[in-house]
Amino acid sequence: MTSQAADGPETAVGSRRSKITPEREREFFDAVLDQIRESGYEAVTMEGVAASTRCSKSTLYRQWRSKPQFVVAALRASRRTRFAGIDTGSLAGDLRQVARAAGEWSGKDTRLLQALGNAILQDPDLKKALREALVEPELDALREMLRRGVERGEVSAGNPALEHVPAQIFGVLRIRPLLEGEYADPDYMVRFVEACVLPALGLAP
């Protein structure tokens, strides 16, 4: 569609001209991630994904070489950030917003993390993809938030609680199902931030 008046019948560039539209691709990715959340990584089969999306196994294997690479692609495509953009003007306000946002997607993302639990011990690519999809973008946003708070003088740069804020928030998100049998919801997360994170930073409510 752009510049194909070069030499001969477009020898270069778009070598693979798949008929899979981006929307269709997203269906595949959503299906495999849903099935992972539901049954765990090892229990997910390419046949199951093919059946649930009404495509054939051949189609999946034509686009992605193997099951691990397929899952990695799905994770990469699901990469998105939910903390970025939060900027209420105060660190306490930002962290409350983070808590609320974290509580929103806690069920889905925590489940995914849990379901991939032992798989990432075996497959470094999978581990990397998972970190890049779910963890690092939020971690970056969180650090940026804290940096702004320090810059505004709300927290001393030497406060030892600073470095533990991400671990506190992600840790509590991750562990609550095991301790209390239910995923962390926005209310719970806000209560936690106000009861523990803010006081440790010296920000009384």
Added chain:
Amino acid sequence: MTSQAADGPETAVGSRRSKITPEREREFFDAVLDQIRESGYEAVTMEGVAASTRCSKSTLYRQWRSKPQFVVAALRASRRTRFAGIDTGSLAGDLRQVARAAGEWSGKDTRLLQALGNAILQDPDLKKALREALVEPELDALREMLRRGVERGEVSAGNPALEHVPAQIFGVLRIRPLLEGEYADPDYMVRFVEACVLPALGLAP
């Protein structure tokens, strides 16, 4: 060896007289838990355990009906508490001891938790056994510690941070490998408790 002069050839009581000594049994349990930590729950095979302990698969299946039941038995037998017995006289002292103890076994136990990650989503028995083996004893000990602290008047009973102490400690233990790539060690845990848990409780170091 005790009372076998009852009626006939000991019809009751010790119906199964296995030749597996308790020490031998412990070898089986250690082997399967080690392999789970190493390769994850689904990747562990009864054949592998048999080979590594130089017994036969038949022996394992004679003692335990199936792989899940075998693993559950191993978990139950590994049940032990590492926080119980800590009593330094002050809540801050107790929590520092907890941090150190938690950091000690963090590698092994966190790995086990991670390796069983998606399996416990599928098998309720496994989930229950895991909670009873690794989580609940420590949770009970921790709650008892906090209760003593409140009783001594070190912390107000209404302090909202109280209910989150276990989640903070277990959460950070669990999440650190994902965030920073290494298991929590005693030093790290003590720093965390001093920087976050104690201040939130109003216990300045």
Added chain:
DNA sequence: GTGTACCGGTACTCGACCGTATCGGTACAC
């Protein structure tokens, strides 16, 4: 109209592993 290349469907190979069956050996009871 003709060719091309991807699509979905199905059948297939291959390997892995669960759980069972069978067999000879052996410790222990009596």
Added chain:
DNA sequence: GTGTACCGATACGGTCGAGTACCGGTACAC
């Protein structure tokens, strides 16, 4: 010595899923 019952080894049946091969249908280019 004789019986019993558990041990280790090995072989086997059955299932399941990864990845491949093939085949007819069809959209699109020219």
